[in-house]
Amino acid sequence: MSTIPKELKYASTHEWVRNEGDGIFTVGITEHAQDLLGDMVFVELPEVGANVAAGDDVAVCESVKAASDIYAPIAGEIVEVNEDLEDAPETVNNDPFGDGWLFKIKAEDPSEVESLLDAEGYQAVIDEE
């Protein structure tokens, strides 16, 4: 049974979103997603400064098993990426909701986050798989 923190928002494509205030949101992949992918070997992150639309494929998590596209859960500008993952992609496996975050996005419209899934809604997505 994987952890799904209550305070986060989720996309059905297994990204999580944390509100950091000032319209900034941190994005990562869920514990369930990293478990499906297995040991991570490369993470390809977006360019800082890139403007992205919700649903754009902006990053790639590549594990021993498969390459998986990561989608921007909301529209906005990429303001920071987790450069530590370059040398330590396994952090995504070990701490998916913490040090294994992928990028930070400055939301075009912070209210867009409200339309994402809550923990319960995401649990339902997993249960249907």
Add this chain to the structure above:
Amino acid sequence: MANRTPLYDAHVKAGAKMVDFHGWDMPLNYGSQIEEHNAVRNDSGVFDVSHMTIVDVAGIDAKAFLRYLLANDVAKLTVPGKALYSGMLNEKGGVIDDLIVYFFTDESYRLVVNSATRERDMAWIHSVASDFKVTITEQPSLGMVALQGPKAEEKLKLVLGDDAFAPVAGMKPFMSEQVGDYFIATTGYTGEKGYEIVVPGDKVEKLWDDLLNVGVQPCGLGARDTLRLEAGMNLYGQDMDESVTPLESNMGWSVAFEPADRKFIGREALEQQKAAGHAKLVGLVMKDKGVLRHGQKVIVEGGEGEITSGTFSPTLGFSIAMARVPASVGDTAEVEIRKKLVTVSVVKPSFVRQGKSVLA
């Protein structure tokens, strides 16, 4: 319900992620497949391979039967316990399965064949055997584990004790010895030193527990795949099957064309193909970011091919693959990865042996 090996409960207890593997519930990993992989390269690991099919062949025609059934020649085997790798081919030279045959006497041999191909193999073996005086006995009640890694020998000695270990001490690769209940062979699928040990099904859990208690890492199918691919060993159903011959599968070395008067199934087709030319299985190395995967298109001088197995190599830190390509292939190739063409090096399909890179 899926088949379970006698170690099913032990896997669950060890925290394994279980997956379906051709009708068997098998462990994929026990947490991290990369850690399991590294344990085998640097120390020791143990795999449950009880799902594999063990077939004993006995009778006055046993030697003649196997000389006809297999592409390699069991007449090479003269020392009791000696093992040989071979393909089992159809009339067109297509690979029905790859297997290891152990020699005991001219009238007694043991085959270990893949589980995924069990039904096809057994039907084929029985149909060919009908013209020979042999008995074919499957041994489904036997369990089997593979203990692999530079410390495998020291760990086995700890578990067996000095007296029981003595008969296998310093045993050369591809040999075997029956020690009490244990049939111990110096074979494996990792490119490391180690053993494959066949034991009665009701005793395999004790052996497994004993090995874990002396610090051997349990390893799943995930690590098994990255280890064998680094070692340049084929996976049946992926790198070869009945639609290709050993010559197209980097298994030409295991086909014994000499002596020329030995008839074996597939010989004529292979001789024709040898004369006409054929595709070959090569290794690919990509040092750029990304991972080569099964099914990706490979563009080479004079044509196109396909990756049969690809992975990230935990030992090397970059991606490696095996690909079947036209024989005109040069030193580099282009692989289509996620709609982009990436240039990769073409090498012999062997990447890591005994913990070390064999790449130039």
